[in-house]
Amino acid sequence: MDRLKIGISACFFHPDGERQAAPSKTLLWIEQSTAHWVMSEGALPVMVPSLNGATFRGDITVREYAQWLDGLVMHGGADVWPGTYGEQPLRPEWRGDRIRDENDIALVQAFRAAGKPVFGICRGLQLINVAHGGTLYQDISTQKPGARRHRDAEAYDLNFHEVDLLPRTRLAQLLPPGRHKVNSVHHQGVKDLAPAFVVEAVSPDDGVIEAIRHTGDAWVAAVQWHPEFHRPELGVIDDTPLLRDFLEAARAARCA
Incomplete structure (x- = not known):
């Protein structure tokens, strides 16, 4: 079988600056659940490493990854640095990860330019x-x-609320109509929606945006919840149609 190769953006663990050994060592990783979610429909997950930093060597570019891989999943994780959208952090703990943001934005731009689909999860949507x-x-x-409480540190992925799918959207075509239970593990969210995007789902309690999609030629979509954590026995929506739709777009891009 000629399996699809799906890139997953890396999470960063930066050095704390206090260690004597390897003080500049940065770790890159992905969550097992995200890789297993991609694998559940037969695709091969591939972590896309950082292509910058003090230890980077060689001439490999993000464009080459975008050409080689069939699609990209934008991982959850750390806050987005407010400077990325022209603001200063309101609190030190909300300063986010500027280095990861620069890496991730380059990934999104490269995969879009290559005509490959991009799917975002939680931070990925943001x-x-x-x-x-x-x-x-x-x-x-x-x-x-x-606003309701969208993140409970103790409950983590067992913190749930409902979302309303907006009519006449692609998401409403993929999932059963109406209101659905999802997990919620975020304290940041969309304030001003990017141009050329539409909202596909909202939290009915407070209007917080829960899913978005690009309206142009690019296949770019994202959800605020974590489909890789969804277990049907907990009464949450079955997200399999979202994954299949993304993978179908990846296969179409490969054949284009």
Whole structure:
């Protein structure tokens, strides 16, 4: 079988600056659940490493990864650096990861330029929005009074709420109509939607954007929840159609 090769953006673990041994050593990693989600429909997950930093050598470019791989999943993880969308951090703990943002934006741009589909998960949605000119709430509970609690550190992926699928969207075509239960593991979210994107799902309690999609020729879509964590026995929506739709777009791009 000629399996699809799907890139997964790397999470960064930066040095703390206090270690005597290898003080500049940065770790790159992906979550097992994300890789297994991609594998569940027969695709091969490939972590895309950073192509910059003090230890980078050689002449490999992000464009080559975009040409070689069939699609890209933008991983969850650290906050987006507010400077990426023209703001200063309201609190030190919301400063995000500027280095990862620069790497991720380059990935999105390269895969778009190569005509390959991009799917975002949680932070991935936020990064995609910012990469296309949108902005974020640095902290939903602080900047959007009356909003529900979208992240519970103790419950983590067992924190749930409902989302409404908006009619006449691609997401509404893929999933059963109406209101669905999803997990929620984020404290940041879309404030100003990027141009050329539409909202596909919202939280009914507070209007927080839960899914977006590009309206032009590029196949770029994202959800704020974590489909890789969804287990049907917990009563959450079956996200398999989202993954299959993304992989179908990847196969179409390969054949183009």
